[in-house]
Amino acid sequence: MERSFIKPMDEYQELRINFDRFKKRLNEINRIGAMEGGGVCRLSLSDEDKAARDLLKRWTQELDIELEIDQIGNMFLTLPGETNEPCVMTGSHLDTVGTGGLFDGPLGVLGGLEIIETLRENRIRPKRTLKVANFTNEEGVRFTPDMMGSLAFKKGISIDELHGIESVDGKVLLGDELIRIGYKGKFEPGHFPVSAFVEIHIEQGPILENEGLNIGAVTKVQGIYWTEYTILGRAAHAGTTPIELRKDAGLVAAQLTAFVREKANELDGVGTVGITEVSPNLINVVPEKVRLTTDLRHPEKEKLKKFQSEVDEKIKALCDQENTRFERKERVRFDPVDLSGEVAGAIQEQAQKLGFSSKRMISGAGHDAQMMAAICPTSMIFVPSVDGISHNIEEFTKDEDLDRGINVLLHVMLDLANR
């Protein structure tokens, strides 16, 4: 190649991605699993996931980009650097939730592909190799846990254990599905060293939009605790059972739901009761049983643990008061993850050079980046989500915001690959 990255960074200051090319690929991917009304359903290791992977593979073949696939199905595209120094990586995932939007995931994979193409057509060979990952099963809908490919990449779980995981519907094994769709690769997960990781993703929340900012530089992923409670009371006639003799599971659920909000405010975290299922659910019968879930999140581990323990104490007290009892099942325990202030700084610096406003922020959702943070300096680039909507067919990010974000990613990758 003519131009090498040994030249000063400033020489590439005018470099920009080809947004139309990116958008065309995004649209093409999103025809796979397209839903009526605008969303996408591309569950991990499904036929749709296979089709999206096949399309990505075809593009790498057409463009003569080296592609590696590991034993959990993670796909890595490579732009070779001038040296053998550990690579700089970007990437995200092509799988979606059941009623997924168009951006959650594909933006990070196809944004990375666009950067490789931009560099190649400009004959730029960076000092470090660049890699673009499509991580397997980030969403965790068909198989749990979520963020599975990146968890495997950081060697957080053995490949045998992963292959033995049953699908949520109990019908298939993950290892068999990988073979069926043709994406059980040869490499052991984590088969190359990484010097830094940057993931571009839609914010999935309303903060950037509300504050009128272009770019978020993520310094932390808040912790997530999911818990399922089943409150067991006694069904009773709503007219003939005096208040003091009731064992109203619905009341306890309601009081707990109100408490979760109170505590979230007090501890400056977020807390949600998303599932509430009442039985027998009849107008004139005191609820006998309620299944509810709490989703508690906080950027600080100690405060998150306190939040959880206060909810646990509260439900105990509420059940005692109403003569009910409860069962409790821990569903998810992800502690907060610190990302790299240095990489976040690089994101803000490149955003500024490109004339975009930015702020440091905390990710409310989990991402592959939080797994990568265990093995290398990591940050994320957030772009605004209209109305903060995500995991919804109405998920939307404007073209100019996607364009800004991928251009920031381009320059951050160049910056990091030159270090």
Added chain:
Amino acid sequence: MERSFIKPMDEYQELRINFDRFKKRLNEINRIGAMEGGGVCRLSLSDEDKAARDLLKRWTQELDIELEIDQIGNMFLTLPGETNEPCVMTGSHLDTVGTGGLFDGPLGVLGGLEIIETLRENRIRPKRTLKVANFTNEEGVRFTPDMMGSLAFKKGISIDELHGIESVDGKVLLGDELIRIGYKGKFEPGHFPVSAFVEIHIEQGPILENEGLNIGAVTKVQGIYWTEYTILGRAAHAGTTPIELRKDAGLVAAQLTAFVREKANELDGVGTVGITEVSPNLINVVPEKVRLTTDLRHPEKEKLKKFQSEVDEKIKALCDQENTRFERKERVRFDPVDLSGEVAGAIQEQAQKLGFSSKRMISGAGHDAQMMAAICPTSMIFVPSVDGISHNIEEFTKDEDLDRGINVLLHVMLDLANR
């Protein structure tokens, strides 16, 4: 007949029903619509209701008891008195809810039949005629409103309007179903005058059992207001949406549920949120929509109206606070009904003579008696419900309590028929 009721009451003090005969008939009726596990499903005007009516009819034929059927299907059994004075009536209903118990309804109808048999075999002819009613559609499950037969009997609704009512599933008209099962009778509802009405029924609540009492003498039926609310918020990601930007329909529902309990305590009524349906009902999505119902009851009309209006004001305030809105649908508005203190007094007097403990009480549930109260002095005899359970296959009342109750009814009927 040899013995007439002209003789002093004391002469019949030793008179008792034949409990085994009653219980045999009760068991026979409850084989119709029997459910696995012990309950009964005999929805009004269904094939099961027809079969139960046919059995009752067969018994009247075997015993040569006069039977009248009116245009809404109410069935009246007659024991002629010595005079033409307005009759004394008892009765209840043979229809049940979808998961009905063995006693709610049949006790009152078959208890009445047993009294006619007891008097006949003892050759007692009371001064006033006795009537035993099987009222149509007390439960209101297949067709609304509930307490339909007694509502028609008190001429609270026209027979044409009744015949035009569609079943809840929209498939049939009530008038057609009456014809289909052969119980559209010739009499206009309310075709004879009634001097007093006494209904025996299980309490369906735990008060008598808790206080160790045998008999309740009902002086009032509390009012019942049912309202359905739909709270409309916005679905949002549970991790990425800051608390202050949420429109959490689930939180509003929870806060309202807690408020209903608080107000019930404060106003000394009962209040229940029986139905709570959340969408999308996912662990990590802020609830977008909740449908909930309130069931508010109070013996005093003014307090019941205050209860309802405070709930309406509260949901408005809660929705404003959370940037949500709500829709509201009135489902039922039954004001409280005063029953007859004099008839309740007769119940307590006869209970005492028979050696049973009793108290005056308020009915928490609606009954045919509350319709009859509009046309004649009316009260109800309550017998204890084990654990207060009703509208449930576990509904249970002990034999000795059934026996006590029907014997009290026997003597109250004799007393009233002699006045």
